[in-house]
Amino acid sequence: xxxxxxxxxxxxxxxxxxxxxxxxxxxxxxxxxxxxxxxxxxxxxxxxxxxxxxxxxxxxxxxxxxxxxxxxxxxxxxxxxxxxxxxxxxxxxxxxxxxxxxxxxxxxxxxxxxxxxxxxxxxxxxxxxxxxxxxxxxxxxxxxxxxxxxxxxxxxxxxxxxxxxxxxxxxxxxxxxxxxxxxxxxxxxxxxxxxxxxxxxxxxxxxxxxxxxxxxxxxxxxxxxxxxxxxxxxxxxxxxxxxxxxxxxxxxxxxxxxxxxxxxxxxxxxxxxxxxxxxxxxxxxxxxxxxxxxxxxxxxxxx
Amino acid sequence: xxxxxxxxxxxxxxxxxxxxxxxxxxxxxxxxxxxxxxxxxxxxxxxxxxxxxxxxxxxxxxxxxxxxxxxxxxxxxxxxxxxxxxxxxxxxxxxxxxxxxxxxxxxxxxxxxxxxxxxxxxxxxxxxxxxxxxxxxxxxxxxxxxxxxxxxxxxxxxxxxxxxxxxxxxxxxxxxxxxxxxxxxxxxxxxxxxxxxxxxxxxxxxxxxxxxxxxxxxxxxxxxxxxxxxxxxxxxxxxxxxxxxxxxxxxxxxxxxxxxxxxxxxxxxxxxxxxxxxxxxxxxxxxxxxxxxxxxxxxxxxxxxxxxxxxxxxxxxxxxxxxxxxxxxxxxxxxxxxxxxxxxxxxxxxxxxxxxxxxxxxxxxxxxxxxxxxxxxxxxxxxxxxxxxxxxxxxxxxxxxxxxxxxxxxxxxxxxxxxxxxxxxxxxxxxxxxxxxx
Numbered sequence: 001x002x003x004x005x006x007x008x009x010x011x012x013x014x015x016x017x018x019x020x021x022x023x024x025x026x027x028x029x030x031x032x033x034x035x036x037x038x039x040x041x042x043x044x045x046x047x048x049x050x051x052x053x054x055x056x057x058x059x060x061x062x063x064x065x066x067x068x069x070x071x072x073x074x075x076x077x078x079x080x081x082x083x084x085x086x087x088x089x090x091x092x093x094x095x096x097x098x099x100x101x102x103x104x105x106x107x108x109x110x111x112x113x114x115x116x117x118x119x120x121x122x123x124x125x126x127x128x129x130x131x132x133x134x135x136x137x138x139x140x141x142x143x144x145x146x147x148x149x150x151x152x153x154x155x156x157x158x159x160x161x162x163x164x165x166x167x168x169x170x171x172x173x174x175x176x177x178x179x180x181x182x183x184x185x186x187x188x189x190x191x192x193x194x195x196x197x198x199x200x201x202x203x204x205x206x207x208x209x210x211x212x213x214x215x216x217x218x219x220x221x222x223x224x225x226x227x228x229x230x231x232x233x234x235x236x237x238x239x240x241x242x243x244x245x246x247x248x249x250x251x252x253x254x255x256x257x258x259x260x261x262x263x264x265x266x267x268x269x270x271x272x273x274x275x276x277x278x279x280x281x282x283x284x285x286x287x288x289x290x291x292x293x294x295x296x297x298x299x300x301x302x303x
Numbered sequence: 304x305x306x307x308x309x310x311x312x313x314x315x316x317x318x319x320x321x322x323x324x325x326x327x328x329x330x331x332x333x334x335x336x337x338x339x340x341x342x343x344x345x346x347x348x349x350x351x352x353x354x355x356x357x358x359x360x361x362x363x364x365x366x367x368x369x370x371x372x373x374x375x376x377x378x379x380x381x382x383x384x385x386x387x388x389x390x391x392x393x394x395x396x397x398x399x400x401x402x403x404x405x406x407x408x409x410x411x412x413x414x415x416x417x418x419x420x421x422x423x424x425x426x427x428x429x430x431x432x433x434x435x436x437x438x439x440x441x442x443x444x445x446x447x448x449x450x451x452x453x454x455x456x457x458x459x460x461x462x463x464x465x466x467x468x469x470x471x472x473x474x475x476x477x478x479x480x481x482x483x484x485x486x487x488x489x490x491x492x493x494x495x496x497x498x499x500x501x502x503x504x505x506x507x508x509x510x511x512x513x514x515x516x517x518x519x520x521x522x523x524x525x526x527x528x529x530x531x532x533x534x535x536x537x538x539x540x541x542x543x544x545x546x547x548x549x550x551x552x553x554x555x556x557x558x559x560x561x562x563x564x565x566x567x568x569x570x571x572x573x574x575x576x577x578x579x580x581x582x583x584x585x586x587x588x589x590x591x592x593x594x595x596x597x598x599x600x601x602x603x604x605x606x607x608x609x610x611x612x613x614x615x616x617x618x619x620x621x622x623x624x625x626x627x628x629x630x631x632x633x634x635x636x637x638x639x640x641x642x643x644x645x646x647x648x649x650x651x652x653x654x655x656x657x658x659x660x661x662x663x664x665x666x667x668x669x670x671x672x673x674x675x676x677x678x679x680x681x682x683x684x685x686x687x688x689x690x691x692x693x694x695x696x697x698x699x700x701x702x703x704x705x706x707x708x709x710x711x712x713x714x715x716x717x718x719x720x721x722x723x724x725x726x727x728x729x730x731x732x733x734x735x736x737x738x739x740x741x
Contacts, residue, residue, distance in 0.1 A: 046380040046381065046383060046384040047380055047383050047384075047402055047403065047404055047697070048404070049383060049384050049386065129557075133554055133562065134492075134552050134553045134554035135492070135495065135498075135552040135553075135554060135566055135569070135571055135572075136565060136566055136569045136571065140492070144492060150492065151491075151492055152491055152492030152552060152553050152554075153553075154553035154554050155554070156554055156557040157553060157554055157555075157556050157557055157715060162557075241557075242502075242557055243502050243503055243557075244708075245501075245502050245556060245557065245707075245708060245711050246501065246502065246556030246557060246708075246711040246712075246714070246715050247556070247708055247709075247711040247712035247714075247715055247717050248708050248711075248712075259704055262376075262377045262380060263700055263701075263704055264700065264701045264704055265380055265402065265701075266701075267384070
């Protein structure tokens, strides 16, 4: 039949070839999305499956739009994301530039650099939970032993310190994503512009600022896109280290969504939250793609 | 070891084990029982016994999942939602059971009455939801009170305490005394008087038992939340005051069970309210700095004269849709049987059969293990006189999830105890109303 179709209407061939992929996409992506969108319009509870048939329109969404209990974690997630991405970029860039300079043992260092990423986020969460424990944690013990403080610093309780601790764990685990992508960029960098800059009398900073960095920015934006999607869904580390507390001080979108969806079994409400948070991810992705295109244009010498 | 040798040894072992299996577990040749069990180091030794049941009945056990309780809870909820409850036996817990609705069968007709009669009646009562025995308790826990003995034997402590508070220093009988002693012992950041779990359902449970001990209740007869009563404020104020006085570690709002257990084991905390299951860890010199110095008593009393006895049991249930309920019932009877509870009791878990308590105590005493015998005795008294569960309603976890962030807010000083409880009460009342209670 396929042969008959392709011989009679050759313009159909690409569509026919794409059919398996389209069907797969339909089942793997589109249907779950439609299903979860539908559940967000119902009071669906996991433990009461019949609630999925009760349509309540936009009630879940309108409740969320007026609920500061949702928007505060939303804002906190945006802030968390912004700080994490910027610091990871800065540290990743530093590491990549340093490793790029090494002539001996570079391969070994590149592998070591990837170690934090190999741990499960839950293990990373437990590791830092005990490092930052105020009483038996190694950090407070070290600070007290060195005479730097005589207080038990509540790393995971104080609002600012707790966010710092979560950021520290997140950055520790994922800076290497930036480092490895930027390093790949450095390896791919042509030598000619660098040499031309040297001939023109540019100093190291000028060369970095006007040649290396612009060349690396597309790589940085790709890393930022990947990480923005990751961090916007930050869950495991936060769940283990603080659980979003104390008193909601470190509540991020996904600790709240998971609690609502699974512990409270209110999947309809959780999916409404998840859809609003998806908008956040789409915005970040759109922003970074625009920056990526602009950076590529810049590299091409158009601007 | 080659296969033949394994078979010979296995058969010899089964033959040796046979006299112990006095119970007739029935015959289910060729049947495969599909189960979902709680996993983790302390739960595994029991599962090593499963081949004995397989040998006795001719059935096979297929373990579909072995996860911690929170992950298992998630998976079971997904099964309910997806209609894939195609397995027979699942691990359960008295605090979790009410939220699963009617997915689990009433065991009253499935398990022999003489088997049920061997369990401690209070634990069977705690395993009953809306008049249905939906689970058979495997092992239990109840709040018990650990303390460092040496602190109470030290003459300078005795004199100093008496001079300051006007009464003798002794292991606390009331929560008022705990407060005094915690403040007396505390020397932050090196040493703390007390500690408490400070997040999730853990702090809800601690608050709840203190509320009961103060004479309050979570709900009234019509299931309207009443925890913002005077007793509630008093219960919460206990935690607030200790935190403000730095008598507990500054990180407690973020502590769960592992933190408090490790904290007491580190020797930097004078007193700890926890479950008896930590006893062997606390008394093991390889892990704990307080080994040999651990005292254990029943939980202290609140101002109503009642002790804080928050209790729960790990348990097993049979799904309503199970295709071979007699086989599943036989398996439950085996897992919670006398021999297997003795296996778990020797590992430090707290049994649910009355006879196992007595025999385990005798066994510990015969082996000269006075500490373990004492743990079991304390547990025995607490379980029969002090234990109570949270309200066995489907909304418990959801109510807990609106309550604990507010309890934390009071502890860290963002709200007063009254404000925090009033705010949580309003949210909890909405949950109960949505659930159709009033």
